[in-house]
Amino acid sequence: MDLLSVPTVLQNAAILTVILALGGYLITSVSTHMLARRRDKLDLVNKRLNEFYGPLYVASEAGDIAYRSLLKRQGKAKSDPILDSEMKEWMLWMNTIFMPLNDIRERVIIEKAHLIIEERMPQCLLDFVTHVVGYKAVLAKWANGDYHERRSTIGWPPEFDVYVKRSYAALKAEQTQLMHSPTWRLYHRIFARRH
Template sequence: MDLLSVPTVLQNAAILTVILALSGYFITSLSTHMLARRRDKLDLVNKRINEFYGPLYVASEAGNIAYRSLLKRQGKEKSDPILDSEMKEWTLWMNTIFMPLNDIRERVIIEKAHLIVEERMPQCLLDFVTHVVGYKAVLARWAEGDYSERRSTIGWPPEFDIYVRHSYAALKTEQTQLMHSATWRVWNRLSGKRKSN
């Protein structure tokens, strides 16, 4: 080996070491950044499920089951006008079941609106809140003994239930995918460490 080539080999080795160290740093930094973004995304999805879409979904499904049960109890298949003979039971169900569920959903929509998935407030959510406000006026009249109005003057938005179900299901799917990919990465890391030991 030529004495003049020794410094060149050492310089090349030093340069290669620096390049490998920088590459390792950038790969680790990029990986850490990607994992942090995935964790942040999972945190947001969890928050949307736990604080907004989950409560809306549960209250909506419970309300729908209760309403179908009331209709069945009255021998009805659809929402017909409320007869005088049904008014006592209707007011009982409205005061003890339907309005408390409506209040939960209204509070979630108003207080947690920052968690909606869309850029703008979906119209069906605004329509739902308006529907509930209309019922509050009806219940206030009932409290004074005036039963001339039996339902909210603002109708139930049929898109509301569809929106809540779809959004909840989509977020649960996204949550599962994010958790699965995070679990898979941890498992691969652990498996790699076990093999190297």
Template sequence: MLFFKINRPSNKYSSQRTSKLPTKLNARSTGIAALLLTLAPGVWTYAASFIDKIRSTELDYVNLQIEKLYGPLYALTEASSVAWDQFHNMHWPAGDDRYFFDPRHKLRPSDVDQWRNWMSTVFQPLNIKVETVIVENSQLVIGNEMPQVFKEAIAQTEAYKAVIGMWKPSDRDTSAYTTEWGNTVTGLNYPDKIGACVKSGYTQLKQRQQQLQRNAVSVLITHPLIPDASCQSSSRQPWIRAKPPVTNDRPH
């Protein structure tokens, strides 16, 4: 019978091999640290560039919303409100608590002259500009749907084109000249909350614009823009009513 003797490594050899392990681990750790230090600037540069690209894209879109939609609408609705105040102060029939075409008070032809003049030369041209801005830039509205007040502004403007188109100088000699139905769009009111809706959207966009312009980190702080409640508030008051105390509430 043969017997084989297995020689085990001596304790001296084992201790030498074990003593080399910390040195190898330290060398490996040093290599990894050096690699990370080499890659870190590139990773940081890529991350910063990626975040700044997102910021730049959002800023471009916000700028477009302000430039093409909410900025022009804000200027037009404010101008229209000032013009309405002027008309109300200068030409509204006596009695601030009644409608312009209140059937309880017979209007003079001169009153209707002023009404038709302001409607055809001031208010309707402004309304057409509002309509054009909305139609051409509707993709830039805040939210997922067209605000109700925008739809009403378009409808009211289009309806007035038909009303004004029927006005003739010879009408002044007829009894219909001073009537409501001969001068207004019956049942379709001016959206009296459109000014509040536009102002809210413009203010939100300007705030977001300033945040994005300050630093790239602002893109990580997400505050979704929300349409104001006034954007869906449909005006159903009689459109010929005298101007209420609220500046933008006017039914022309």
């Protein structure tokens, strides 16, 4: 080997080392950024499920099951009027089951509205809150001995239950996908041990 070529070989080796180090740094930086974005996305999905769509879903399912149970027990359809003979039981169910569940859903919608998936508040959520407000007026009348009104003057928004079920299912699917992706498993293996 020629003495003049030694510095060139050393320069090439140094340049190659710098390129490899820079490439390693870039790959690490990009993968760390991707993992952080995925973690942030999973955190948001979890927050939406735990604080908004999960409570809405559970309260809605429980309310629907209870309502169908009451109708079945009375041999009625949803649109049948509430008879005078059924009023005492209807008031009991409204005060002990339906309104407490409505209050939970109303509170979630009002206090956690920042967690909705859409950019704008879905109309069915606004319609639900309005429905509940209407029932609060009815229950106040009942408390004063006026039983003429038996239901909220603002009807139940039928798309509410569909929206809640669809949104909850979509978020659960997204959560599962995020948690079971190869990138997430790698992140969990690397960083979960450190905490």
